[in-house]
Amino acid sequence: MEKFSTTFFSLASVLISMQCLIALGGGATNYTTSDESVLLAFKSHLTYDPNHILAANWTTNTSFCHWLGVSCCCRGQNRVTSLNLSNMGLQGTIPPQIGNLSFLTNFNISFNHFNGHLPAELGQLRRLKEFDLYGNDFSGEIPTSIFNVSAIQWINVANNSLSGSLSDYMCSHLPKLRVLWLSYNEFVGDVPSKWGECRELQYLSFFGNKFTGFIPRSIGNLTMLKKLYLGQNNLQGELPLEMENLRSLEILGLRSANLTSSIPSSLFNISSLKELYLLENQLFGSLPMDICSSDVHGLEFLALQHNQLTGSIPRYVGNCTSLRVLDLSDNKLSEYGQEGLVSTKCDVYSFGIMMMEVFTRKKPTDEMFTSDLSLSRWVSEALVKGVTxxxxxxxxxxxxxxxxxxxxxxxxxxxxxxxxxxxxxxxxxxxxxxxxxxxxxxxxxxxxxx
Incomplete structure (x- = not known):
């Protein structure tokens, strides 16, 4: 009996020692092997590596934590936390093994030529915060599992060929989401009705898709939203009055959104608003008479061309001291200055813009002009560098x-x-x-x- 007890306790001591070793780092080998194998699987799914970057750098001769685009953390464990392979000209697919990088917080393969469908295993990345696939060739639907990663803050899948619809309950699982960029894909279906649950959202764009339905009133709950692009879709109805609650909004882009309504005056009560693009819709009625009548005149771009607007130009337009671009062409508005409703200061501004358009064949709304470069600034710089x-x-x-x-x-x-x-x-x-x-x-x- 004594011999048995001695043997039993000796075995128990060995087992306990092994468990301690695993807890103290003996198990790191399994993690290391796992993360390295995932990266090698990712490399094996590449079909084109134009500069042989990964072929030459991702080898077992060095620790994978030193491989290009790979960052690690967790002393004694070497877990992959970031994979950034943007703008390398790579082509291939994402292997399902990617879901085993359980410490991954940043996944960025933007500006490449990856294709195929997105694996559902992406939803296993519970620590993932930033997910950037901008400018690739992915197709199919976004796996719903991704929208269950509650830690995620940034999703950018713009400029792909993704399709399918989005769940109304997407935002209920993403309390920390700040950026959602879905532009230039092939998404269909109604605009999700519960955007208001993404209360941390600051940048939202699904410009250039095939969404239908109404702009949900819940969008007014996004009080932290700075940029909102909903244009080039098949929407319907009107601009919800709740948009006046977007007190942080700087840019509202609704170009070619198929909207049919008047322009709510409440939009011009958003003091932070700098750029408003409502061109190429079916908006009707007259312009709100109180444009720029408030104490804050921060509006810089106002593009309303190609609509069905009627009436006269409100006299308060002359108070828009920050306004750099005002385009009301192809509507049914009265001429500038008619009936004394517009100040001559606004008349002469439009006259100056017209002269620039005639001799440059450019328009203030052309894509080359942004908030940092206007038509006027471009002409001004040309006078210094070479007017031709x-x-x-x-x-x-x-x-x-x-x-x-x-x-x-x-x-x-x-x-x-x-x-x-x-x-x-x-x-x-x-x-x-x-x-x-x-x-x-x-x-x-x-x-x-x-």
Whole structure:
């Protein structure tokens, strides 16, 4: 009996020692092998590696924690926490083994040529915070398992060929979601009705898809939202009045959204709003009379062209001191200044923009112009660097007669246009003075041709 007891306790001691070793790091070998094998499986699913980056770097000669694009953590365990392979020209698919990287927080393979379907095993990445697949060739649906990863903060799958619909209850499982970028895919179905549950959301875009239905009223609960792009879809109905609750909103993009309603005046009560794009819809009625009547005039871009708007331009438009682009073309509005409803400061601004459009063949709403580069700024920089960069090449050729006279004439017109479009209305020249100067430029040009 004594011998049996001694043997039993000896075996127990060995087992306990083994468990302690595992707890203290002896089990790290299994984790290490697992994470390394996942990365090697990922590498094996590549079909094209143009610069042989992973072929040369991802080898067992070095620790996988030192491989390009791989970051690790957890002292004594070496667990993969970040996989960033963006902009490498890679082509291939994502293997299901990816779900075994249980410590992964950042997965970024944007600007590559990955294809195929997204594996459901992505939903096993319970620590995942950032998920970026922008600019690839993925198809099929987004696995619903991804929307169960409660830690996730960033989802960007824009510019792929993903399809399917989105669940109404998607946001109920994503309390920390801040960025959801779904633009330029092939998603269908109604816009999810419970966006309001994603209360941390700051950037939301599903521009360029095939969504239908109404903009949900719950969107007004997204009080932290800064940028919202819903355009180029097959939506219907009106802009919900609850949008006035978006007190942090800076950009609202609803281009070609198929909307049929009037423009709610409450939109212009959002003091943070800088850019409003409602062009190419079926909006009707008149512009709200209280545009820029509040104490804050932060609106910089207002694009309302190609709608069914009617009536006169509100007189408060002249108070939009930050406004750089105002496009009301292809509507049924009264002419600028008619019946004295618009200040001459607004008239001369539009006149200046028109002159720039004529001689550059550019529009303020062209894609090249953003919040950092406007048509006016582009023309201003061209006057310093070389004005021919901005002049439409179809108007003036270097080999034609009177080339320099024509360039000088257009330069003078650009300078006049910039004086018409100064940021502050107080700094803009009078419309009558502008017309007089334009006549002088014309006479000076004609004199050079004689």
């Amino acid at each position: 960069q901005a002049i439409d090449s179809r108007l003036i050729r270097k080999d034609e007669e009177h080339f320099f006279a024509k360039v000088s004439c257009v330069s003078s017109i650009f300078e006049l246009a910039l004086n018409c479009t100064a940021e502050s209305p107080e700094n803009r020249i009078n419309i009558k003075h502008a017309l007089a100067l334009l006549q002088k430029i014309r006479l000076k040009f004609l004199a050079k041709l004689q």
